[in-house]
Amino acid sequence: MKFAIQINEGPFTHQAADTAYQFTKAALENGHEIFRVFFYHDGVNNGTMYGVPPVDDRNVSALWSELAEKHDLDLVVCVAAAQRRGIMDADEAKRHGKGASNIAPKFRISGLGQLIEAGIQADRLLVFGD
Amino acid sequence: MSTLHTVNKSPFERNSLDTCLSLAGNGSTVLLIEDGVAGALKNTTATQSISDAMGKGVKFAVLGEDLSARGLPADRIIDGISVVDYTGFVQLAADHDNVQSWL
Numbered sequence: 001m002k003f004a005i006q007i008n009e010g011p012f013t014h015q016a017a018d019t020a021y022q023f024t025k026a027a028l029e030n031g032h033e034i035f036r037v038f039f040y041h042d043g044v045n046n047g048t049m050y051g052v053p054p055v056d057d058r059n060v061s062a063l064w065s066e067l068a069e070k071h072d073l074d075l076v077v078c079v080a081a082a083q084r085r086g087i088m089d090a091d092e093a094k095r096h097g098k099g100a101s102n103i104a105p106k107f108r109i110s111g112l113g114q115l116i117e118a119g120i121q122a123d124r125l126l127v128f129g130d
Numbered sequence: 131m132s133t134l135h136t137v138n139k140s141p142f143e144r145n146s147l148d149t150c151l152s153l154a155g156n157g158s159t160v161l162l163i164e165d166g167v168a169g170a171l172k173n174t175t176a177t178q179s180i181s182d183a184m185g186k187g188v189k190f191a192v193l194g195e196d197l198s199a200r201g202l203p204a205d206r207i208i209d210g211i212s213v214v215d216y217t218g219f220v221q222l223a224a225d226h227d228n229v230q231s232w233l
Contacts, residue, residue, distance in 0.1 A: 001224045008233070015164045015196075016138065016233075022195070023223075026216035032224070124223050126136075127231040 003027050004122035005037040006115060008129030010045030011060030012053070017046055020128035021063055028071050036074045036118040037064070039107075043129070044087045047077040049104035061104045068106035075107045076114045132157045134226035138164035138233065141176040146232040151179055156187030161214070161222055163193045167200060170207045177208060184210055193219060 005024055009016035024034055039046050046061055053059050068075050077087055086102070089109050093101040103109065119125045135154050141147040147162075147169050154160055160183070162170050169176045170192040180190060190211040197204065197213065204213050214222065223229050 003220075003223070019138070019163060022216045023219055027220045027223075030217055030220055032220065124229050126223060126229050127233070129231070129233045130138075 001124065002033045002035045002122045004035045004118035004125045006118075006125060006127045006129075007037065007039050007043035007046060008041040008127065010042040011051065013042065013045075014130045016128040016130055017043070017060050018058070020126075021060065021067070023126065023128070024073075025067060028067070034071070034073055035122040036076055036114065038115045038118055039075070039077045039081075040115065041078075041081055041129070042085070044077045044082045044085055047075070047082070047087050047104050047107040048102050050102050065105040065107070073106070077103065077107055077109050078115070079109050079111050082109055131228070132159075132226045134158070134222050134229045135160045136229065136231045137162055137166040137169065138231070140165040140168040142168060142174075147176060148179060150230075150232045151183045151188070154183060154188045159189040159191060159222055159226060161191045161193065161219065162211075163196055163219070167192050167196045167202060170197070170211050171202065172206055172208050180208055180211075191218070191222060 005020055007017055007020045011017045051061050088101050089103045090101045135150045137147050137150050139146045191214045192211050194213045194215050
């Protein structure tokens with residue numbers, strides 16, 4: 001079955017980002033397909049590579065990057081939500097005259113159309129947030 | 131049309147469980163996750179509304195990992211609520227026609 005995931009909450013805020021990760025991991029382990037993971041609202045904060053949690057704590061962004069690397073996941077960060085919160089890839093950073101990009105590996109920035117498409121293409125869309 | 135409802139807030143903090151139960155019908159399942167697992171406990175102010183919904187044919191499940199993370203043992207759970215793991219969560223999502231998250 002094809003699942004699409006929407007995440008509206010940042011890492012270390014409450015639990016939604018963790019639940020979404022665990023659900024996605026379990027779905028993949030059970031042979032399901034993840035059509036796309038869409039990071040929206042504060043959820044875009046999962047897409048920064050500059051988070052440095054203590055070594056004995058989970059690094060939510062890095063976990064997503066690793067899972068995406070392993071399963072070739074499509075991790076999409078909403079561009080409008082990302083601009084507001086300072087999440088940028090190289091093109092966005094250049095366009096806005098910022099010094100550097102901070103988007104985590106395997107994440108990409110795109111628009112809301114990607115969420116709509118995920119809702120249409122996937123069999124189920126699950127929303128995780130606070 | 132069957133729906134899986136997920137509730138991630140404690141019924142003692144927000145009214146999302148009550149709102150969910152007012153709309154969940156026969157054939158639906160309510161999965162309690164995150165702080166929502168508190169709603170699965172016996173002898174609370176939420177117990178009656180869960181029993182009433184069970185009487186209408188709504189099924190209930192609770193995420194075991196989130197119970198354990200809060201130190202809540204399975205023997206304190208209302209009879210008839212099944213304890214599932216993340217694989218069970220995925221299975222419930224697949225088994226229902228759609229998933230409604232009550233945030």
